[in-house]
Amino acid sequence: MTTSFRIPLYIINQKFSTKQKGEKAKNSFLKLMACTKMTFTFNFTSRSSQCRSSKRRASIFSFFNANSLRLSSHHSHGALVFNNVLDTRVSRSNSKDKNKKGGEYCWGLDNEKPTILVTEKLGEAGLVVLRELGHVECAYGLSPQELCSKILDCDALIVRSGTKVTREVFEASKGRLKVVGRAGVGIDNVDLHAATEFGCIVVNAPTSNTVAAAELAIAHLAAMARNVAKADASMKAGKWQRNKYVGVSMVGKTVAVMGFGKVGTEVARRAKALGMNVIAHDPYASSDRASGIGVNLVSFEEAISSADFISLHMPLIPSTDKILNSSTFAKMKKGVRIINVARGGVMDEDDMVRALDDGIVSQAALDVFTEEPPPKDSKLVQHENVTLTPHLGASTKEAQEGVAIEIAEAVVGALKGQLSATALNAPAVPPQVVSELAPYVVLAEKLGRVAVQLVSGGGSGIKAVKVVYRSGRSRDDLDTRLVRAMIIKGIIEPISNSVINLVNADFTAKGKGIHISEERVGVESSPEQPLDSIQLQILNMGSKFASAVSEGGHISIEGKVKYGTPHLTCVGSLDVDVSLEGNLILYRQVDQPGMIGRVGSILGKHNVNVSFMSLGRTSRRKMAIVAIGVDEEPNKEALHDIGAVPAIQEFVFLKL
Numbered sequence: 297m298t299t300s301f302r303i304p305l306y307i308i309n310q311k312f313s314t315k316q317k318g319e320k321a322k323n324s325f326l327k328l329m330a331c332t333k334m335t336f337t338f339n340f341t342s343r344s345s346q347c348r349s350s351k352r353r354a355s356i357f358s359f360f361n362a363n364s365l366r367l368s369s370h371h372s373h374g375a376l377v378f379n380n381v382l383d384t385r386v387s388r389s390n391s392k393d394k395n396k397k398g399g400e401y402c403w404g405l406d407n408e409k410p411t412i413l414v415t416e417k418l419g420e421a422g423l424v425v426l427r428e429l430g431h432v433e434c435a436y437g438l439s440p441q442e443l444c445s446k447i448l449d450c451d452a453l454i455v456r457s458g459t460k461v462t463r464e465v466f467e468a469s470k471g472r473l474k475v476v477g478r479a480g481v482g483i484d485n486v487d488l489h490a491a492t493e494f495g496c497i498v499v500n501a502p503t504s505n506t507v508a509a510a511e512l513a514i515a516h517l518a519a520m521a522r523n524v525a526k527a528d529a530s531m532k533a534g535k536w537q538r539n540k541y542v543g544v545s546m547v548g549k550t551v552a553v554m555g556f557g558k559v560g561t562e563v564a565r566r567a568k569a570l571g572m573n574v575i576a577h578d579p580y581a582s583s584d585r586a587s588g589i590g591v592n593l594v595s596f597e598e599a600i601s602s603a604d605f606i607s608l609h610m611p612l613i614p615s616t617d618k619i620l621n622s623s624t625f626a627k628m629k630k631g632v633r634i635i636n637v638a639r640g641g642v643m644d645e646d647d648m649v650r651a652l653d654d655g656i657v658s659q660a661a662l663d664v665f666t667e668e669p670p671p672k673d674s675k676l677v678q679h680e681n682v683t684l685t686p687h688l689g690a691s692t693k694e695a696q697e698g699v700a701i702e703i704a705e706a707v708v709g710a711l712k713g714q715l716s717a718t719a720l721n722a723p724a725v726p727p728q729v730v731s732e733l734a735p736y737v738v739l740a741e742k743l744g745r746v747a748v749q750l751v752s753g754g755g756s757g758i759k760a761v762k763v764v765y766r767s768g769r770s771r772d773d774l775d776t777r778l779v780r781a782m783i784i785k786g787i788i789e790p791i792s793n794s795v796i797n798l799v800n801a802d803f804t805a806k807g808k809g810i811h812i813s814e815e816r817v818g819v820e821s822s823p824e825q826p827l828d829s830i831q832l833q834i835l836n837m838g839s840k841f842a843s844a845v846s847e848g849g850h851i852s853i854e855g856k857v858k859y860g861t862p863h864l865t866c867v868g869s870l871d872v873d874v875s876l877e878g879n880l881i882l883y884r885q886v887d888q889p890g891m892i893g894r895v896g897s898i899l900g901k902h903n904v905n906v907s908f909m910s911l912g913r914t915s916r917r918k919m920a921i922v923a924i925g926v927d928e929e930p931n932k933e934a935l936h937d938i939g940a941v942p943a944i945q946e947f948v949f950l951k952l
């Protein structure tokens with residue numbers, strides 16, 4: 297059931313700052329209806345239980361909180377600060393709602409619902425979440441060519457393990473694809489590198505199928521030990537072969553869990569409960585965590601050579617590709633039994649057939665294969681000592697319901713510009729960090745834009761950028777990744793056709809040969825605010841506005857956040873104070889009376905509205921830098937007239 301209610305908001309320069317949840321959160325919203333200025337529409341879906349819908353309401357509420365969402369009557373500023381990070385927008389809706397009064401806004405991407413393509417079966421609960429936000433198209437069994445042609449019209453793609461999301465898919469999307477959601481854990485079918493390059497965030501659903509996969513591993517282990525599948529087939533063939541299918545006991549046997557992550561840990565717990573001696577190998581797991589559940593972490597060699605059963609639970613990555621091969625099989629105990637519910641690629645399947653034929657491996661139980669489905673005549677598939685399931689590890693009703701919701705919420709969050717905790721190619725920035733850095737993110741991008749326009753001959757030759765953060769916070773209490781990404785966006789976007797976001801910022805800067813260095817300078821300021829100022833230096837480049845070059849010889853500008861808005865506070869070595877909004881004229885003049893009136897009247901004559909003005913000077917009647925904010929872009933004649941004022945020695949017009 298979907299309930300929909302409209303929440304008018306009147307929130308000016310004020311943060312939501314409550315931790316209320318559920319009904320309380322709803323009531324808070326409703327109270328705000330009393331002082332309506334604008335109408336915002338949110339759809340809350342009430343699923344199986346009240347708890348679920350409360351959770352959803354609370355999550356939307358915390359979304360506001362997390363993004364320091366301040367909606368003012370200027371709708372352009374109503375766009376979430378975070379839009380700058382992943383490039384989604386909250387914009388004026390084309391709603392045909394007859395009851396609407398005044399401007400109505402709703403979540404959306406440039407006035408349109410996003411299109412979400414689902415290429416493999418996804419639980420209905422997930423589809424419901426997705427449909428709240430966008431158009432959902434389920435198209436199963438697409439060929440690579442069909443996927444490439446469809447992707448052009450899609451903002452998000454949701455896959456399981458059966459869809460190969462290759463570089464070609466990202467290329468074909470021509471930048472429209474903003475998020476790939478993997479409804480499950482393994483992302484070996486997604487070209488992460490290409491996704492990052494194209495600024496597409498990849499999220500997965502890592503937790504919901506853990507138990508299902510562990511249960512299948514244990515089911516395979518027990519069924520293999522007791523010949524369940526073979527005995528079943530034999531009986532169905534009309535036989536009664538009690539002596540032929542004598543199995544082996546599990547109690548007291550050693551099982552080596554290879555990969556002590558989420559699934560491996562759950563397998564270990566269950567194997568312990570079966571009375572098995574559990575050892576594990578995982579180069580990255582902590583021995584404390586292992587010993588906490590009675591598991592001994594051992595080396596790879598020890599694990600494979602001492603185990604009666606080996607259960608594989610590592611990801612398929614270059615270092616695990618064919619990690620089981622003829623040389624490792626040779627080190628195993630004769631008669632070892634192997635279970636693989638991880639990925640087919642972690643073992644060499646031809647070598648496995650040989651190890652089975654040689655009796656090194658007495659039995660294998662496999663859920664995953666190098667090629668899925670494997671060829672029908674595969675020797676491995678046909679081997680009498682191999683038991684198979686068609687990649688069913690995650691296939692329980694419960695896991696699929698959980699995975700569907702988990703991935704749908706991650707994809708919806710990413711489409712709204714939120715960073716997902718399960719993002720695989722973007723830094724996981726905690727919501728509170730996003731929240732407090734929100735105004736600095738805007739400042740950072742504006743500083744980048746200003747700086748690049750000050751470079752003479754365009755900014756394409758920029759090779760080195762230095763960012764100096766002044767902060768009253770302790771050294772390890774400042775996460776600059778968001779801010780750095782937005783500086784890169786500000787510098788690169790005006791001089792290229794790249795679209796930069798948090799996913800691809802560092803990658804793009806590197807690709808363009810721009811080295812970004814960062815420095816932290818401790819200052820006496822309230823640790824409440826994460827940053828006192830951001831200074832941006834473009835190194836080793838000439839400037840078209842010589843006054844922007846600092847004593848150190850670099851183009852240098854500095855900015856601060858004041859009253860929640862970004863301000864330019866220093867150009868070169870001179871202090872100014874202008875709000876970074878609209879467009880900016882910077883000029884250097886001889887400090888003398890009448891200059892402000894003179895320039896002001898030129899702008900007035902050309903119908904250019906001045907929004908603010910600031911002057912910084914070396915000393916009385918010497919030299920001054922003036923920054924003038926203008927709402928409109930002055931025409932050539934106006935700029936010429938300003939340049940012709942005798943006391944103005946140089947000037948530059950900057951678009952923010």
Ligand SMILES: NC(=O)c1ccc[n+]([C@@H]2O[C@H](COP(=O)([O-])OP(=O)(O)OC[C@H]3O[C@@H](n4cnc5c(N)ncnc54)[C@H](O)[C@@H]3O)[C@@H](O)[C@H]2O)c1
Pocket residue numbers: 481482483502505506509554555556557558559560577578579580581609610611612615616637638639663664687688689690691
């Ligand atoms: N068959 C299925 O349907 C199914 C279901 C869920 C997960 N899986 C697969 O199971 C595997 C594990 O999933 P998870 O959720 O536990 O992932 P996870 O990331 O929680 O755990 C993987 C573990 O492997 C470890 N590892 C990395 N390199 C290793 C190496 N060389 N040797 C040993 N360990 C190594 C990692 O440190 C990590 O602890 C993945 O391949 C996943 O795709 C399959």
Ligand SMILES: O=C(O)[C@H](O)COP(=O)(O)O
Pocket residue numbers: 456457458479480481482483505687689690691
């Ligand atoms: O990595 C996973 O999550 C599992 O292999 C499940 O894959 P599936 O979604 O294709 O069932």
